[in-house]
Amino acid sequence: MAVQSLYRRYRPQRFSELKGQEHVVRALKNAVINSREGHAYLFSGPRGTGKTTTARILAKVLNCEKPIEGEPCCECGSCLAVQQGNSFDVIELDAASNNSVDDIRDIIAAASLGSPGRHKVYILDEVHMLSKKASAALLKTLEEPPSHVVFVLATTDPEKVAETIRSRTQHLQFHLLPIDELEAHVRWVVADAGIEISDEAIYAVLRQGAGSARDTLSALELSAATGGVLDEVTPVDEFVEAFIQFDAGRLLAAVANTVNFGRDPRTIVNDLVRHLRDCFLTQMAPQLVQLPESRMAVLTTQATHLGTPRIVKIIEGLGLSMNDMRNAPDSRVVLEVALVRLVHRELQTGVESLLARIERLEKELESRPTFAPAPVNPVTGKAVLGGRAAQDPSAPLVRPVVAPTPVVDTAPVVSGVGSAEQVAATWSTAVIGQLKGMSRAIAQMAKPIDRDGTLVLLVDNDPSAKRVSDNLPQMLGVIHQAAGGVCSVIVETRLAEARSAPIVRPDLIAEEDFIDPDEVKALPTISKASLKNELTDAFPGSELLSEEE
Numbered sequence: 012m013a014v015q016s017l018y019r020r021y022r023p024q025r026f027s028e029l030k031g032q033e034h035v036v037r038a039l040k041n042a043v044i045n046s047r048e049g050h051a052y053l054f055s056g057p058r059g060t061g062k063t064t065t066a067r068i069l070a071k072v073l074n075c076e077k078p079i080e081g082e083p084c085c086e087c088g089s090c091l092a093v094q095q096g097n098s099f100d101v102i103e104l105d106a107a108s109n110n111s112v113d114d115i116r117d118i119i120a121a122a123s124l125g126s127p128g129r130h131k132v133y134i135l136d137e138v139h140m141l142s143k144k145a146s147a148a149l150l151k152t153l154e155e156p157p158s159h160v161v162f163v164l165a166t167t168d169p170e171k172v173a174e175t176i177r178s179r180t181q182h183l184q185f186h187l188l189p190i191d192e193l194e195a196h197v198r199w200v201v202a203d204a205g206i207e208i209s210d211e212a213i214y215a216v217l218r219q220g221a222g223s224a225r226d227t228l229s230a231l232e233l234s235a236a237t238g239g240v241l242d243e244v245t246p247v248d249e250f251v252e253a254f255i256q257f258d259a260g261r262l263l264a265a266v267a268n269t270v271n272f273g274r275d276p277r278t279i280v281n282d283l284v285r286h287l288r289d290c291f292l293t294q295m296a297p298q299l300v301q302l303p304e305s306r307m308a309v310l311t312t313q314a315t316h317l318g319t320p321r322i323v324k325i326i327e328g329l330g331l332s333m334n335d336m337r338n339a340p341d342s343r344v345v346l347e348v349a350l351v352r353l354v355h356r357e358l359q360t361g362v363e364s365l366l367a368r369i370e371r372l373e374k375e376l377e378s379r380p381t382f383a384p385a386p387v388n389p390v391t392g393k394a395v396l397g398g399r400a401a402q403d404p405s406a407p408l409v410r411p412v413v414a415p416t417p418v419v420d421t422a423p424v425v426s427g428v429g430s431a432e433q434v435a436a437t438w439s440t441a442v443i444g445q446l447k448g449m450s451r452a453i454a455q456m457a458k459p460i461d462r463d464g465t466l467v468l469l470v471d472n473d474p475s476a477k478r479v480s481d482n483l484p485q486m487l488g489v490i491h492q493a494a495g496g497v498c499s500v501i502v503e504t505r506l507a508e509a510r511s512a513p514i515v516r517p518d519l520i521a522e523e524d525f526i527d528p529d530e531v532k533a534l535p536t537i538s539k540a541s542l543k544n545e546l547t548d549a550f551p552g553s554e555l556l557s558e559e560e
Contacts, residue, residue, distance in 0.1 A: 030188055031193070055172075058223060073161065102132070193227055429498035435459040
């Protein structure tokens with residue numbers, strides 16, 4: 012004979028035994044005590060919070076032979092029959108499988124018949140699964156049922172229940188259990204059932220139960236059967252750490268391991284969204300997070316690293332993936348693409364991602380060096396030819412793209428002071444010839460010169476300068492070896508003006524090259540007559556034609 016599961020063995024039999032639903036208990040007990048019970052109730056809430064159990068307790072007390080202050084005695088024949096599931100006064104139906112209009116018509120036809128007890132109670136579970144025609148057939152009976160009939164409708168999704176049905180019922184909402192109350196209940200069950208389990212395993216059970224009494228007891232039973240070892244089916248912490256590190260590979264590996272463990276992609280998304288919601292609440296309303304203090308500290312740290320805006324963005328992205336999974340041939344591919352998109356900024360779309368890119372570009376522009384405007388000739392009002400270099404005759408025709416502070420290798424290949432001149436003279440063989448791969452290609456972009464003992468690597472433009480600067484730590488060992496010791500190295504880029512046009516400085520024009528305008532005016536002129544004579548002498552026998560010809 013199979014052993015009865017824990018959640019059935021410890022199912023509440025009285026209102027006082029219900030956990031975490033005091034508002035529901037108070038409303039129903041007062042109604043029974045004052046004989047004001049309704050003809051139709053709608054119980055809604057998450058799974059495993061006691062909706063069906065409460066409906067059975069209500070059915071017991073309505074037919075109990077000796078009720079005590081709104082509680083069933085649980086000893087009379089009617090109470091025992093309800094507990095054993097063979098009462099003629101209680102009819103339980105699953106609306107998910109009995110959702111046709113014919114099923115509802117059978118219920119309506121049987122409702123008018125009498126029963127052994129004072130009330131006939133119909134319990135319809137998952138009532139939101141009824142078809143439209145079935146819901147319409149139920150309306151009339153709900154509005155004007157026989158005086159001895161009570162309907163209890165239960166659902167996990169009240170928004171899908173027709174408004175016309177909801178308006179004809181008393182709607183009582185069930186909630187997930189507070190973590191402290193659920194922990195106390197689990198410890199009582201552990202003690203009563205004689206289960207040996209560690210505190211760490213109890214916390215894992217509570218975490219997997221997530222506020223559902225039935226799910227928590229099921230997890231407790233599994234933990235007890237495995238010797239206190241309860242592996243989380245969805246490793247939510249692994250997913251969150253991958254989000255924090257922007258590690259797409261780690262996310263895909265977590266998906267693969269979880270799917271291999273038997274979890275489908277939709278369930279993975281549900282578990283992640285629920286966990287991220289708790290992370291979000293740790294930042295916005297910590298009192299709403301129903302978790303042990305140790306687990307609460309972990310979620311708070313994760314939320315701090317992710318940041319509230321990014322948590323919301325991830326939840327939104329996962330929600331969209333749920334919609335895409337409905338018609339997708341392979342829901343796992345949809346999940347993997349969604350996760351990769353959430354950690355790759357280049358793949359993100361929308362106004363937020365565009366603003367982030369603009370902000371990143373602005374920061375890059377702000378980090379670039381700025382220069383004073385080119386000098387202006389006070390006479391002409393135009394920029395002086397030669398640009399900024401003309402301001403100072405001794406200024407070099409280069410501008411640094413990195414700070415002029417010397418870059419010195421902290422672990423040189425050789426000791427002593429190196430010669431920058433020697434490196435510049437042997438750059439092709441002593442440096443480029445000794446490098447390999449990308450470092451060698453990047454070194455060929457630079458032209459080395461010696462400037463007062465400092466090795467200056469000249470490049471053509473800013474992108475080249477950045478690549479040489481980023482790769483400089485890999486080249487320093489070879490440079491110092493060629494220099495015979497440690498030498499200072501900087502990277503600079505040539506000015507575009509220096510390459511495209513020569514710089515003219517008026518103060519450097521040679522005196523013999525200067526042309527006086529008055530001397531030009533005094534030069535002798537050539538008349539047309541003398542020009543004709545010279546042409547005739549140059550070409551004997553030629554005939555000069557008139558200008559008209």
